[in-house]
Amino acid sequence: MSSELYQGIFIPYLGKPEEIKINFEAGxxxxxxxxxxxxxxxxxxxxxxxxxxCDDFSFKKNLPENPLATRLVINIFGNEFPASIRGNAILLDDEKKLTIGDLNSLLKATVITFRTEEIASHLLRNLLRIKLKDNFSSKNNSCRIQILCRDVAGKENKSQFKSSFRRICYLGEDMEFADVNDWDFIVVQAKYIHRLKMTKSSGPTLEVLIDGKExxxxxxxxxNNEKNCNTLCKLLLSADDVCYSEYAFKNDIITKLFENIDKLRRKFNKPSMRQMPYG
Structure with missing residues (x-):
């Protein structure tokens, strides 16, 4: 069991936040x-x-609203996030040991300007250039690939799903590559998508989950990495199933990009991408 500890902030729905230590493997x-x-x-x-x-079933459990965590998210998203955070919450950073001082600063942080339109345009150009060869999937074997943005989220997801999948890995900084033929479930951080090794002929049925499309x-x-972009585009078009989770708000640029991806998937006789049911 890994003894690596992360320092984060526990934000209760009632009471004061506190600094805590987290070991992912210990749950x-x-x-x-x-x-x-x-x-x-x-x-x-x-x-x-x-x-x-937060608790994945916080809404189904009807947990009380967490006013401080909700305020944090709304401030960082610039009032685009209309939903509330419910129940207790834990804030972690990939690299920093978070303190109460960090939390106070984040509650006053200014909204970041994103390059969403540039990213969407770049992806669409690459998607239009993709040429897929016939790839016969094995119906007796499948590999689920979950794509997310943060290292801490990847480690947590590997930890919580390891009892459900016999062959599961987290493709992060310390793993050189992951072959889809060798794993049932691959959790991969976005910047390491290019380390996925996919077969050029017969291979497993590929299921892709985009964890938070926004x-x-x-x-x-x-x-930023052309190989990363190409691998993501091939996954989006060739996977037998692509599903995604999304936040309570929608971005028009990303919505239009998804419409174009679905048009291209249909050309390759693939079903439209679908939204995962929430909670």
Whole structure:
């Protein structure tokens, strides 16, 4: 079991926030939040790489609103996030040991300007150039690929799903590549998509889950590395199933991009992408 500890902020729905230590392999996030599965929101602030974790079934459980966590998310998203965060929450950063001082600064942080239109245009140009060869999937074997933006979210998802999948890996900084033939479930951070090794002929049925589409298509790493961009485009068009989660708000640029991806998928006799049911 890894002894790597992360320092984050526990934000209760009632009471004062506190600094805590988290060990992903020990299931500390789920234990602290008193839940079986977690969900997360990717947050963007200058000099931070943040994820806010909460109970995946907080709405079904009708947990009370968390006013401080909701205020944090609304401030960072610039009032685009109309939903509330419910129940207790944990804020973590990929690299920083977060303190109460960081939380106070983030509550006053200015909204980041994203290159969403540039990212969408770049992806669409690449998608239009993709030529797929006949690829016969094995109906007896499948590989699910979950794409997300944050290292801490990747480690948490590997930890919470390892009991459900016999062959699961997290493709992050310390893993050179992952072959889809070798794994049932691959959790991959967006900037390492190019490390996915896919067969050129017969291979497993590919299922792709985009964990937070508004986050993924704001992440500049998907176009800063051309191999990364090409691999993502091939996945979006060739996967047998593509589903996604999304936040309570919608971005018109990303919505239009998804409409164009669906048109291209239909040309390759693939079904339209679908939204995952929430909670």
């Amino acid at each position: 500390d996030i789920r234990r602290k939040l008193n839940c079986e599965l977690t969900d997360h929101v990717t947050l963007w602030a200058e000099n931070y790489k943040l994820s806010l974790f 986050s993924l298509f704001r992440d500049e790493s998907i176009i």
